[in-house]
Amino acid sequence: MRRTADVVVVGAGAVGAACAYFAARAGLDVQVVERGRVLGGTSSACEGNVLVSDKEVGPELDLARYSNRVWREDLGEFGGLWEFEAKGGLVVAATDSGARGLAELAGGQRAAGVVAEDVAEDDIASFEPNIRQGLRAAVHYPQDAQLQPMLMTAHLLRLTRQRGGAVATGTPVTGYLRDGDRVTGVRTPRGDVSAAHVVNAAGPWLSEVAALAGVDVPVLPRRGFVLVTEPRPKTVHHKVYAAEYVAGTQSSDTGLQTSPVVEGTPSGTILIGSSRERVGFDRTVALPVLRELAAKAVDLFPVLAGVQVLRAYLGFRPYCPDHLPVIGPDPRAPGLWHAGGHEGAGIGLSAGTGKLLAQALAGHHTDIELAPFDPARFATETT
């Protein structure tokens, strides 16, 4: 492990890996520190979404569109390494009110530059031959994509090392080096690392890492389950989800919510989400949640009824009360930066987040405004 670096990145998940990679690419000397092993947290317990379809018009949609370009352009050459698949999303509505809500959402997104194609009721089957009958409306989002998040994270860390960066696992941050208010490095059981900048990319544990510097950043875990089926011949062609999913992601309810999200993977398995509940870091497998996911998936794709579920996994989305990520320097502890709180969109938004953060770290103007994601918004709330 380095004793000095330009940037210490805390956390070797997708967001940490993307920040490290873009910082290294910008010529900065990067040290990643990870308390566990690579892929120990949320990045290995998600679906690998790269979506624009599920974002309402606003700063998060801007970030999603930007990140979508970064995946295809800056990182396009590596797409094959992490199974980047531009398969498109299909959002469906089963009721008239759902259809109206979807039309309104898609209209706004279109005005903001998203490609959102209305699909006539009769045409839905041509997109998804196995989907249920009687859906009222659907919108096709060709920009939606999927990637394999574990491979993406591991390869970005490998590319970071290739550019001179270092990754230390089994290295928890226990505190910071300080010079007055300023954060000048991290303390770990394996020694101190002094750095001009420390990037807190600890995912759902971002609050804990921030608290070590005496600053409060309200990122909370929001639990989700995913079912994985046996490998099958291609059954589901797009990322398919119900219009209610968008409402679910934007809600702040602590209780259980589920909405069907179904998609195939290159390995032939089908991933079935989605659930959200605020239960802390409880790792108990909750059968009622799995039951709802299964029921809703079979409702959407009746052909799946006899398909075997091989496993289920759970993960913790890093959730901010205002549903916006936290990206940028923390004025309460100069030298400390945060990159996290992307909730269920961290994989898709990681590339854009990493590139923007690297621009800011290098003192450059960022491609899009970081102001909406400013950690200082929590400083003003608490004072």
Add this chain to the structure above:
Amino acid sequence: MTDRFDLAVVGAGPAGLAAAVTAAEQGLRVGLVDAAARPGGQYWRHPAESVSQRDGHGTRTFRDLRRRLRALRDRGVLTYLPDRQVWFVERDEDGHVLRFTGTTTAAGGVLRSRALVLCPGGYDRQLPVPGWDLPGVMAAGGVQALLKGNRTLAGRRAVIAGTGPFLLPVATALADAGVEVVAVCEANHVTGWARNPLGAMAVPTKAVEALGYAAALLRHRVPYRMRTAVTAIHGTEEVEAVTLSAVDAEGRVITDRGRVEVDLVALGWGFTPSLELVTAVGADTRKDVDGSLVACVDEWQRASAPGVYVAGEATGVGGAELAVAEGELAGLTAASDLGGRRPARRVRELPVRGLRVGGLRVGRLRAAIRRRRAFATAMHLAHPVPAAWPDWLTPETTVCRCEEVTAGEVCRARDDLGAVDVRTVKLLARPGMGWCQGRICGYATAVLAAAGSGDQPSADDLRSLAHRSICAPVSLAELADSHPDSPPPDHQP
């Protein structure tokens, strides 16, 4: 609650049968769930109703347990649920809830109980070797199951390789069935027994049994080659030949002993206990002397999770006789802990260290368990998996057959992508992500992952392999219909 059993027993092999029968005879209302269509487990696997004397020792024990099972079932105190696979277990306020899938002949459902005896048994531990995915290569246990199950011959000319005394009965059974057994290849040296003679001597019947197999092998003129391994298997469509190698104590190849033409290869590297249910109930586990993850139990077969008992291979691989003794003790302990509904008439009640049933019987059982456990430990120490087996692989050797992952891909995930443990290797290279969920390739993958840092798999590595949120495949429709208020199973099977 009327729909709650006193005791649920999972698995109707030697341990589970003994536990269920014993507990029911002690007055508990018992539900016995098993994945197979007939009782007996992997060990007592018999075609239909015929059990001949040729099926070896323990048959009398099996017949006795099966007779008692039927009698208890007829009296309505034991509900036997064959053909059901438990896919989920959870605690509730009054005990445990088991959920099982059905088959074409049996409905899926729920079984609630105050306490739980887990006797999940185990399966063959497999090591990859070049060509092991060719048709004609089988795990030794699989070969024996075929012979016991429907008497079909898996080949005409066979080699048996691996380590441990289990190679002998497999070779004998094949030879008896008319297969030409060209060699039994034992990777270790049998002087290994001398390291722990007390353990080996603890069970004299085992020595007699070994002599019997040795005599049978002699009769069939089967050569028994020590420090010899099958290090490659050749063939295009199916097995045609194997390469035999002389190996040192660590399994490193010393000399090539040439190709031998065979059409059947039986590989036996011991057994891996099934720990899904044990980890699912949150019971403590540990790494046993043979490198397998096993359940921690106290001297009464109690696991660390409240109301859970474990017996048989899941507490440490040790064979059928040990399993029967542990199962019986688990049944007695559970009856005592739950306070059997009526006093046990068949045994004298003695207060033995808090256990109120049959002190003499318990003392005898515990002595038998100690003796057989010592024997099993000696056996494991004498027949370790040779540490250098990964040297036999080429980068093209398949490690995970379900997902078609090669040794090269596993090593790339480890060396290039920083996957230092089996969990991360699985996430990045997908071994163990397919149908068998790592039951076949898990051990090998864990060893290859840990080898990157010169280690053996840790107990935590093995735990991550054993842990499954869903313990067996279940259809989406069944999962969707698994309502919390599902009715209990019929009491008459």
